[in-house]
Amino acid sequence: MKGLLRFAGKYLPAPLTAIVLVALWQLTATLSGANPRLLPSPQVVYSSWWADLSSWQTAWLAxxxxxxxxxxxxxxxxxxxxxxxxxxxxxxxxxxxxxxxxQTIPIIALAPLVLIWFGFSIWGKIALVALYASFPVTIATVKGMRQASLAQVEVAQTLGANQQWLRRHVYLPASWPQVFSGIKISATYAYGTAAMAEYVGAAAGLGVYLNAAKANFRTDLVFVTAITLALSTLGLFLLVWVLERLVVRYPLGEKR
Incomplete structure (x- = not known):
């Protein structure tokens, strides 16, 4: 029973908060009498998503x-x-x-340059995502390798280990927790980076889908895109979290 309560206290607050916010959104849209083109209700957004499922799916997959x-x-x-x-x-x-x-350069400033250099094909968007994903991972890797145990390094050097051996068997293993922290940061920006690049110029993708929705004053589809990006980002973050649990071995009692 205590385990169930602990699980509920740890994992239920976020989904319950989301449910309350959606309920308030539905209530506001219904009672305010606002124009659905300006403030569509969650029900309208869901209906629009279902009606446009084929186009949305193509954009999301791209x-x-x-x-x-x-x-x-x-x-x-x-x-x-x-x-x-x-x-x-x-x-x-x-x-x-x-x-x-x-890494402080805004995506909107760098996206046109990357797309001009790499073209408006899918590889231009991949290059931009890769570039912005690399920044947090680089910084996290350096920070993690600096946290290697000095005692382990000294023992290995006493036994004749060279720098290449130390990097492989001491520094890199010590850096994995920080590396995954950097990857999780990159994951939170990846979908937004790709969508922004598509918004600047692309043939398919959620950025193109969003641009078309805006041009046609389809606020409901704008909400669909925003929710899709948020949920996709959450899914990617959880995927990285699962990989972290499989790869990284934390000391007993340390929280992940």
């Missing part, structure tokens, strides 16, 4: 493909850059500050 491929490439790039930054004093002093500054 964006999800860009996000998944971009996240994989971005994580690999970020991990590689993090290891290189940690291992090389020249890279750490020359490029690491630029990486910190680069």
């Amino acid at each position: 964006t999800t493909f860009e996000v998944l491929v971009g996240m994989i490439l971005g994580c690999l790039l970020g991990l590689g850059m993090g290891v290189l930054t940690f291992s090389s004093r020249f890279v750490r002093r020359s490029f690491y500050p630029l990486q910190l500054v680069a």
Whole structure:
């Protein structure tokens, strides 16, 4: 019984809050008498989504493909850059500050350049997602490798371990908790980055779907897109969380 109450106290508040907010939204839209084009109710939004399911599905699949491929490439790039930054004093002093500054550049400012350089095909959007996904992973990798146990490093060096062995068997394993923290940060931005790139210029995707909804004053479909992006981001975050639980071994009693 205590376990059930603990589970409910930990996982139920968020969905219950979402249900209350949706109920308030429905109540406000119904009682206010607002024009459905300006404030569609959740019921109207659901009906519009169901009626436009085929177009929505095509758009969602296109964006999800860009996000998944971009996240994989971005994580690999970020991990590689993090290891290189940690291992090389020249890279750490020359490029690491630029990486910190680069992640502050708004997507809307960089998207046109990336799309011009890589084209308006799907690979332009993948490149943008990969670029923005790599920034948090790079920073997290460097931070994680710096947290390696000094005692483990000294023991390994006493036994004759070189820097390559230390990176593989000491520094990288120590960095995984931080690396996954960086990946989770990247996951929260991935769908928004892809949609923004599609909004600037694309043939398919949720950004194109949103642009068409706006042009046709379909507020209901704008809500559909926003909710889709939010739920997809949540799903991606949970996927990373599951992978973290499978890969990372935390000390006993430490919260994940």
